[in-house]
Amino acid sequence: EVQLVESGGGLVQPGGSLRLSCAASGFTFSSYWMHWVRQAPGKGLVWVSRINSDGSSTSYADSVKGRFTISRDNAKDTLYLQMNSLRAEDTAVYYCTRDCTRGFDPWGQGTLVTVSS
């Protein structure tokens, strides 16, 4: 079964840092681009970042550029999102998802990040 499991969310103060992880299983992780998508409480989906299959190319939404870093460890089948200089508006459920070239599928269950003092 193809599965993505996020971890690492929690409560952090403004200006703080957090690293999210996404453990992949059931497919050849190293063959796929991967993405992070977030959803603020009661709001819609917002794309955050993307990384290609070997980690050599990344892209970011303007709202997180320079603060967030996406990376992957293909030997560990794990995707990461390093989040620095966190702001209240970064509060959201963060999902990792696989790029199937034709849409994003599947999605993890999400991990909640709360930025508050």
Place this chain on the structure above:
Amino acid sequence: EIVLTQSPATLSLSPGERATLSCGASQSVSNNYLAWYQQKPGLAPRLLMYDASSRATGIPDRFSGSGSGTDFTLTISRLEPEDFAVYYCQQYARSPYTFGQGTKLEIK
């Protein structure tokens, strides 16, 4: 950035009725790289349609997608109780991979 606008924001229908959801793009979506997702409360989104009109694996044939360029439609032919959820369109033609703001399909 391609901006996607979904309408209506909320759609109130009864089981058995037909639902038509719209997604308009601010510029043409190349190769019709447009997907639809369903999200139920507390759960992750689920891929329904890709390439505007192709059903994802396991999606019932009461779901269909159409459109090209800047105008896209998701149709649910006969609503089942489990279809009441929020639906999002998304373009994956180019970064940033934008989503529409969603249409909430609620029971009338």
